[in-house]
Amino acid sequence: MTGKILRLYPLPAQELLGESIYEDLELPPPGRATPSRPYVIMNMVSSIDGRTATRGKASRIGSETDRRVMRTLRSKSDAVMIGAGTLRAEKLSLGLDEVSRGTQPLAVIVTKTANVPLATNVIIGERQEVLVITTEDAPEADVKRLREHASVLRLPTTSSGGVSLEEALKWLEATRGVDLLLVEGGPRLNYSLVSQDLADELFLTLASKLLGSTRSDDLTLLEGPKFSLTESPKAELVSIHLSEDELYLRYRFER
Amino acid sequence: MTGKILRLYPLPAQELLGESIYEDLELPPPGRATPSRPYVIMNMVSSIDGRTATRGKASRIGSETDRRVMRTLRSKSDAVMIGAGTLRAEKLSLGLDEVSRGTQPLAVIVTKTANVPLATNVIIGERQEVLVITTEDAPEADVKRLREHASVLRLPTTSSGGVSLEEALKWLEATRGVDLLLVEGGPRLNYSLVSQDLADELFLTLASKLLGSTRSDDLTLLEGPKFSLTESPKAELVSIHLSEDELYLRYRFER
Numbered sequence: 001m002t003g004k005i006l007r008l009y010p011l012p013a014q015e016l017l018g019e020s021i022y023e024d025l026e027l028p029p030p031g032r033a034t035p036s037r038p039y040v041i042m043n044m045v046s047s048i049d050g051r052t053a054t055r056g057k058a059s060r061i062g063s064e065t066d067r068r069v070m071r072t073l074r075s076k077s078d079a080v081m082i083g084a085g086t087l088r089a090e091k092l093s094l095g096l097d098e099v100s101r102g103t104q105p106l107a108v109i110v111t112k113t114a115n116v117p118l119a120t121n122v123i124i125g126e127r128q129e130v131l132v133i134t135t136e137d138a139p140e141a142d143v144k145r146l147r148e149h150a151s152v153l154r155l156p157t158t159s160s161g162g163v164s165l166e167e168a169l170k171w172l173e174a175t176r177g178v179d180l181l182l183v184e185g186g187p188r189l190n191y192s193l194v195s196q197d198l199a200d201e202l203f204l205t206l207a208s209k210l211l212g213s214t215r216s217d218d219l220t221l222l223e224g225p226k227f228s229l230t231e232s233p234k235a236e237l238v239s240i241h242l243s244e245d246e247l248y249l250r251y252r253f254e255r
Numbered sequence: 256m257t258g259k260i261l262r263l264y265p266l267p268a269q270e271l272l273g274e275s276i277y278e279d280l281e282l283p284p285p286g287r288a289t290p291s292r293p294y295v296i297m298n299m300v301s302s303i304d305g306r307t308a309t310r311g312k313a314s315r316i317g318s319e320t321d322r323r324v325m326r327t328l329r330s331k332s333d334a335v336m337i338g339a340g341t342l343r344a345e346k347l348s349l350g351l352d353e354v355s356r357g358t359q360p361l362a363v364i365v366t367k368t369a370n371v372p373l374a375t376n377v378i379i380g381e382r383q384e385v386l387v388i389t390t391e392d393a394p395e396a397d398v399k400r401l402r403e404h405a406s407v408l409r410l411p412t413t414s415s416g417g418v419s420l421e422e423a424l425k426w427l428e429a430t431r432g433v434d435l436l437l438v439e440g441g442p443r444l445n446y447s448l449v450s451q452d453l454a455d456e457l458f459l460t461l462a463s464k465l466l467g468s469t470r471s472d473d474l475t476l477l478e479g480p481k482f483s484l485t486e487s488p489k490a491e492l493v494s495i496h497l498s499e500d501e502l503y504l505r506y507r508f509e510r
Binding site (some may be wrong): 006008009011012013047048049050051052061183193194197203204206208209210211212213214215220221222223224225226227229232233234235236237240242245247249251 | 261263264266267268292301302304305306307309317355446449450457459461463464465466467468469470475476477478479480481482484487488489490491492500502504506
């Protein structure tokens, strides 16, 4: 099956010829009501045993085809968002890989503390703007340091001490015209969005590897208090692609 | 798609009519060389975010179709194995659900310590035999208690203080004629088998739910030290079934 890409679902199954996975997608889906927030899609890659790695990671677990999926989704998005914890863990890019003549998506970093290694850990694409969203309680000195490399939006601190994602999304739509927001982790940001019903879709690459992990590792799709089985978010499987044992699953969350 | 079961891969895709998933499988695969150990298949159900639940669990995460898959695989197996930790956590059955006129698979429980709540946590099917495999160092009193409900096999303790799974498998094949062994977790037993290259296939049900979890939770497919990315076990995706947003994935480990 080397190199062959099959769309298995919806039927009829067919080979994609000269086309990339998701290239033909229209996102946000046409016809949705006047949005008060961006359409939010998450993109993650997971091992068979549910371990995820960050998108920009050098030692990534997905294939080249998976990397192309990431680029395709980024190229359709107005902004790419990640949590600060992910950025602290590794150096990564939030832009399009290749030299792009088009517009780079806005890079959005969410951080409670404003303690983000922006200078060292973000590879900023040409013509790419970086926006850090933090709280009003973040230390001034950290905010000042961030402003050397990025725009900074400060929102009222929520009762739980963090950034209000709902407010952040509304602001992105209203002020920056972000209609399609791509979220690339980490697990805590994913969890916050899902548990607050702010995520619309999940694009999950299931690599054909087993990674193993001990209890103290923190590398799953979601990190946060367990949902009860009856209240766990359910998802509709919209499409399935297969390439060299790697599965590309598109889920839409049910409301 | 209610109730409809599609086999999506291998192509051509088709609806299964009046047939259960995996019902037509011949296991172990015909034509393998004279075996020194059983053909080992693992069966697990996982949420989209990689959280697994034990097969016998009341509050299970899979659907009725998934439960039928479990029964189909059990009915083909000579023995069903679980780790003692899983049994300590919950009451479960290792037999066929319905009153079966045929033979029940041998129930095999692996335990380092022989501290297993056999009397309270195993629902033993009619005509089902239970075998506990433990170490020579397990306390006599515990072993004696186990013998009231089960046969007990004691193997030399390995250098790491546990049961030698390789020896256990050889014994099952040679002494009990177990050609097909179904393993249903937990994560530590799965990990031991995979990391010792003793597992042949994984049947994974991917339910369309997100469960969430915190760092201290221990509910993934594998628990054990992380494999390096270059040495992580790879798997070939053999078949894909879909029923009501739930995916049934059959993987064969590559050697």
